[in-house]
Amino acid sequence: MAYTINTVQKITEGDAQRSYLVIECNITAPDPITGLDESFDATHIQRDSDAHGLSPLFKQWIEDNPDFPINAYVQPPPPTLKELRAQMPPLTARQLRLGLVGNDISLSSVTATIEAMPAGPDKDKAQIEWEYATSFNRMHPLVASIGAVLGLSNERIDDMWTSALNL
Structure with a gap:
C-alpha cells in the first residue's frame, strides 16, 4: 500500500x-x-x-x-452569544416546565400566550410544540417569541435554561 x-x-x-x-x-x-x-x-x-x-x-x-x-496559528474569535446559545443542551419537557415554575412563570401563562396568537398554522404549530414536544432547543423560535411576550430577556432565558439543566 x-x-x-x-x-x-x-x-x-x-x-x-x-x-x-x-x-x-x-x-x-x-x-x-x-x-x-x-x-x-x-x-x-x-x-x-x-x-x-x-x-x-x-x-x-x-x-x-x-x-x-x-x-502561524491564529486564535479563533470567541463564539458569539448566538453560537453559545446554539450549543446549549436541549431541555426535556419536564426540565423546561419545572424551570418555568421555579422562576414564578406559570404554565398557564405560556398557554395563554399561545392562545393569544392569531389563528393559523403558526399558532397550531406552537400549540403542538408546547403540548407534545419531548425536548426543547434553546434556539427554537418559540422559545424566543414566548419569552419576549413574557418579558424575558435573552440573558434571563439563558440563565433559566442553564439552571433547568440540573433539574
Missing part, C-alpha cells in the same frame, strides 16, 4: 504551542476495494511523535522542503 503526496497547498500551526500541524494537501492512495490508485484532497494532522500512517511521509516531506511556509 503506497501513498504519495502529490501537492501540499498549506501548512498551519494547529495551536499556540505548535504541538501539531494542519496540512492541506492532495494525496494518492490505493482504494481498499478496487486496489486502484485514487487521488483526493485531504487535511492531515501532523504530530512529530506520530510514527504511523501518513505521518512519516509528511515528516520527510517537511524536512525535504524546509522553505515551505508554515502559517
Whole structure:
C-alpha cells in the first residue's frame, strides 16, 4: 500500500504551542476495494511523535522542503452569544416546565400566550410544540417569541435554561 503526496497547498500551526500541524494537501492512495490508485484532497494532522500512517511521509516531506511556509496559528474569535446559545443542551419537557415554575412563570401563562396568537398554522404549530414536544432547543423560535411576550430577556432565558439543566 503506497501513498504519495502529490501537492501540499498549506501548512498551519494547529495551536499556540505548535504541538501539531494542519496540512492541506492532495494525496494518492490505493482504494481498499478496487486496489486502484485514487487521488483526493485531504487535511492531515501532523504530530512529530506520530510514527504511523501518513505521518512519516509528511515528516520527510517537511524536512525535504524546509522553505515551505508554515502559517502561524491564529486564535479563533470567541463564539458569539448566538453560537453559545446554539450549543446549549436541549431541555426535556419536564426540565423546561419545572424551570418555568421555579422562576414564578406559570404554565398557564405560556398557554395563554399561545392562545393569544392569531389563528393559523403558526399558532397550531406552537400549540403542538408546547403540548407534545419531548425536548426543547434553546434556539427554537418559540422559545424566543414566548419569552419576549413574557418579558424575558435573552440573558434571563439563558440563565433559566442553564439552571433547568440540573433539574
